[in-house]
Amino acid sequence: MRFLDFGGELPKVKPQALGSRNAQLAENVDLYGGMLRPHRSPALFAHAVDERGSPISAKMVIPVGDYMVGFPEDVHWVRDPRESAGADTVLFVRDGQLHRLSSRMVRAGTGPTLVGIDPPAEAPTVAVAPNRGCVSKWADRCADMEQSSDCSDWGDTPEVRGYRVTYVNECGEESAPSPVSNLVDIKNGDGAIVVDTNTPPKNAVKRRWYRSATTSDGQTVWLYVDEDVIADNTFIDDKCPQDLGEVLSTEDHLPPNKCLDGVALTRNMQTIVWTNNQFWVSEPRLPHAYRPATRVTLPSKIQFIASHTTRVEGDTHFDNVVGTVGYPYTINVRDDAQTTVKELEYWYPALSPFGWCTLAGGVYYTAENGLVGITGTSVNMMTEDYMTEREWQRYHPYTMRLTGYDQRVFMWYDSEVIRQGLLLVLPTTDKRRNPSLSRLTLPVKTAYAHPETGMLMLMGFGVYKWGAGDKPMRYRWQSGIEVNSAYWFPTVFKVVSDDLPRQYRQLEQLRTKFAVWKRTHCGLDPVQFFDTHHEAREHMADLMELSPRVVLRLYADGEEIYTRPIRNLAPVMLKKRRRAIEWSFMVESDIEIRELHLQKSHNDLQNDGGHA
Structure with missing residues (x-):
C-alpha cells in the first residue's frame, strides 16, 4: 500500500470503511498539500492579569493594549467605538452591567468604570433671584423712540422659564435630563436660583444646567446654560439669551439596562x-x-x-x-x-x-x-x-x-x-x-x-501565541483498519521524508561509536565527543537526537504488537509476531512526511506493484 495523500478524521465512518486518505486519529498535524506536517509549538506571549494589573488564574482573557486581562468567568466584550479612555478601550458586561476598561486604567490600578450614567429622578426647584440676572439692552432702545418706533409689545412682560439638569461622568457621558422644574416668571434684570434636590449617582462628576427658550415657530427647546462640579447642587442663572449654548441632545438617552x-x-x-x-x-x-x-x-x-x-x-x-x-x-x-x-x-x-x-x-x-x-x-x-x-x-x-x-x-x-x-x-x-x-x-x-x-x-496562567x-509539535496519524485474511501480514514499512537522512554505513558506525562513548563518559557533555571525532560533526544533529524523528506502531486486531523507531529512509523489516485479520499502523513524528509505504505480504506485493 502506498499512502500519498493524507487527510483528517471522519468520526462518523467506522475505521474498517476508511479509505487510505483518512485517519482514525489525526492529532497535532497540519495536513497541508496532502502531507503530514507538524504544527509549530506555541510561544509564551504574556501572563494574564486582572483589571488592576495583578496576576490571576483566569478562564478567559481580553487583550487591552499591552495587557492580557483575565476574568474568572466568561464575559461578552467589544472594542469601544468611542475610545473613551484611549484607543485600546474595551467594553464588557459583568454582573449585568456594562463596564469600560483601558490599559491606562489597568496601569493605574483603578480597574473598570461603569458605562453610562443614571438621569436625575426628580425635577429641580427654581426661585426668582431679583436683580441678579441679565439686563436686556432692549430696554435702552425702547426708551429712545428714535431708535425703535414700536416697543409696545416689549413693556415689562416677564419670561416664563423652566430648568432641567443632567449628570456627566468622568468619560464625558451625559445622562438624560431631569423632569422639567417648576415654571417661574423672570423679569428683565432678574436671575434664577436653581437647586437640584436629587442624590447624584456615584460616577457623576459634573452637573449641566439647561433652561427653556422659545423658537420662532413657538416650539420649546432646552439650551445649555452652564456646568458645575457635582458637589455644588445650587446654581444662579444670570446669563443673557445670547450667551446660551447648544440645544440639549440627550433627551431620550437612557443608560444601559442593569x-x-x-x-x-x-x-x-x-x-x-x-x-x-x-x-x-x-x-x-x-x-x-x-x-x-x-x-x-x-x-x-x-x-x-x-x-x-x-x-x-x-x-x-x-x-x-x-x-x-x-x-x-x-x-x-x-x-x-x-x-x-x-x-x-x-x-x-x-x-x-x-x-x-x-x-x-x-x-x-x-x-x-x-x-x-x-x-x-x-x-x-x-x-x-x-x-x-x-x-x-x-x-x-x-x-x-x-x-x-x-x-x-x-x-x-x-x-x-x-x-x-x-x-x-x-x-x-x-x-x-x-x-x-x-x-x-x-x-x-x-x-x-x-x-x-x-x-x-x-x-494555565499564561497566554501563548x-x-x-x-x-515543532509532535503529531500522531493512525491509518484506517485494513481487513485481510489471516494469512496476510505486514512485512516492510518505509517513510519518505526530506528531513530523514539516507542510510549508509558510516552513519551507522558513528551512531554505534557515539553510543559507546556516552556509556564510558557518563559525566561529560556529549558535545565533547565531536571535539575529538571531527568526522562526526556533519552528523551531529542526527547523532544528538534524543528521540527518533519517526516512530512506527503496528496494530493487529486493535492491539499494539510492534513499535519501531525510524531514523533514516531505509525500508524497515517488520517482524512477523502474529497473524490477524484487522491491521492498522500509527506514525508519531515532528517532521514533514511526504509518503508512507506498507508491504503486507508477498502476494500483496505482487498485486500492488511492489511500491515498498
Missing part, C-alpha cells in the same frame, strides 16, 4: 446590548445612550449576538447574527437605529452564550446537531461531512469555546481528563489545503484571534 447579558458592535460605530429576549441599539459612537424606541423583542432567549465584518470595513461597520435557544436571526440596523430582523428558518438552537466565533465574514456556533455556519442568509451544518449528532456529543459541545483564524475553526472543549481541541479546516481557494478535521492536544481555555496579533491562547514557538 440586567444585561452581553454587548456587541453593529453598523455606524453603534453598540447592541441585550438581556433575555430583548436588545437595544445605541446612538452612533455613544455606547452609553440607548433610546427606548430601539428596543426589539425576539420570540426566544438570546444566547449571543455576533458582530462580523470584512477587513475592508475595518472596525466601523458590522453585520450581526443572533443565536437564540430557537431559530437564528440576522439583524440590519439602519441609520436611524431602527432594526430589521430576519428569521433564518433552520431550527439550530445555540447551546452556549460563548460557543461561537467569527471568520471571514461568517459566524459559527455550536448547536445540538453540530457546528453551524451562517454567511449572509445561508445556513450550513459545517460538521455534517465528518460526524453525526452522536459523534458530535462526544466532544462536549456545551463546554466548547470557538476561535476563527486562518480559514480554520478551532474548537476547544473539556474531555473526561483534560481540555483539548478540534481543528476544522474550511474550504478555501487554496487547493493545497483541503478541508479536514483533526485534533489538538493543547489545553486551551479560550483564544482570541486578530490579523494583526495572530491567535493568542490562554493555557499560536505557531510562534521554535520547535
Whole structure:
C-alpha cells in the first residue's frame, strides 16, 4: 500500500470503511498539500492579569493594549467605538452591567468604570433671584423712540422659564435630563436660583444646567446654560439669551439596562446590548445612550449576538447574527437605529452564550446537531461531512469555546481528563489545503484571534501565541483498519521524508561509536565527543537526537504488537509476531512526511506493484 495523500478524521465512518486518505486519529498535524506536517509549538506571549494589573488564574482573557486581562468567568466584550479612555478601550458586561476598561486604567490600578450614567429622578426647584440676572439692552432702545418706533409689545412682560439638569461622568457621558422644574416668571434684570434636590449617582462628576427658550415657530427647546462640579447642587442663572449654548441632545438617552447579558458592535460605530429576549441599539459612537424606541423583542432567549465584518470595513461597520435557544436571526440596523430582523428558518438552537466565533465574514456556533455556519442568509451544518449528532456529543459541545483564524475553526472543549481541541479546516481557494478535521492536544481555555496579533491562547496562567514557538509539535496519524485474511501480514514499512537522512554505513558506525562513548563518559557533555571525532560533526544533529524523528506502531486486531523507531529512509523489516485479520499502523513524528509505504505480504506485493 502506498499512502500519498493524507487527510483528517471522519468520526462518523467506522475505521474498517476508511479509505487510505483518512485517519482514525489525526492529532497535532497540519495536513497541508496532502502531507503530514507538524504544527509549530506555541510561544509564551504574556501572563494574564486582572483589571488592576495583578496576576490571576483566569478562564478567559481580553487583550487591552499591552495587557492580557483575565476574568474568572466568561464575559461578552467589544472594542469601544468611542475610545473613551484611549484607543485600546474595551467594553464588557459583568454582573449585568456594562463596564469600560483601558490599559491606562489597568496601569493605574483603578480597574473598570461603569458605562453610562443614571438621569436625575426628580425635577429641580427654581426661585426668582431679583436683580441678579441679565439686563436686556432692549430696554435702552425702547426708551429712545428714535431708535425703535414700536416697543409696545416689549413693556415689562416677564419670561416664563423652566430648568432641567443632567449628570456627566468622568468619560464625558451625559445622562438624560431631569423632569422639567417648576415654571417661574423672570423679569428683565432678574436671575434664577436653581437647586437640584436629587442624590447624584456615584460616577457623576459634573452637573449641566439647561433652561427653556422659545423658537420662532413657538416650539420649546432646552439650551445649555452652564456646568458645575457635582458637589455644588445650587446654581444662579444670570446669563443673557445670547450667551446660551447648544440645544440639549440627550433627551431620550437612557443608560444601559442593569440586567444585561452581553454587548456587541453593529453598523455606524453603534453598540447592541441585550438581556433575555430583548436588545437595544445605541446612538452612533455613544455606547452609553440607548433610546427606548430601539428596543426589539425576539420570540426566544438570546444566547449571543455576533458582530462580523470584512477587513475592508475595518472596525466601523458590522453585520450581526443572533443565536437564540430557537431559530437564528440576522439583524440590519439602519441609520436611524431602527432594526430589521430576519428569521433564518433552520431550527439550530445555540447551546452556549460563548460557543461561537467569527471568520471571514461568517459566524459559527455550536448547536445540538453540530457546528453551524451562517454567511449572509445561508445556513450550513459545517460538521455534517465528518460526524453525526452522536459523534458530535462526544466532544462536549456545551463546554466548547470557538476561535476563527486562518480559514480554520478551532474548537476547544473539556474531555473526561483534560481540555483539548478540534481543528476544522474550511474550504478555501487554496487547493493545497483541503478541508479536514483533526485534533489538538493543547489545553486551551479560550483564544482570541486578530490579523494583526495572530491567535493568542490562554493555557494555565499564561497566554501563548499560536505557531510562534521554535520547535515543532509532535503529531500522531493512525491509518484506517485494513481487513485481510489471516494469512496476510505486514512485512516492510518505509517513510519518505526530506528531513530523514539516507542510510549508509558510516552513519551507522558513528551512531554505534557515539553510543559507546556516552556509556564510558557518563559525566561529560556529549558535545565533547565531536571535539575529538571531527568526522562526526556533519552528523551531529542526527547523532544528538534524543528521540527518533519517526516512530512506527503496528496494530493487529486493535492491539499494539510492534513499535519501531525510524531514523533514516531505509525500508524497515517488520517482524512477523502474529497473524490477524484487522491491521492498522500509527506514525508519531515532528517532521514533514511526504509518503508512507506498507508491504503486507508477498502476494500483496505482487498485486500492488511492489511500491515498498
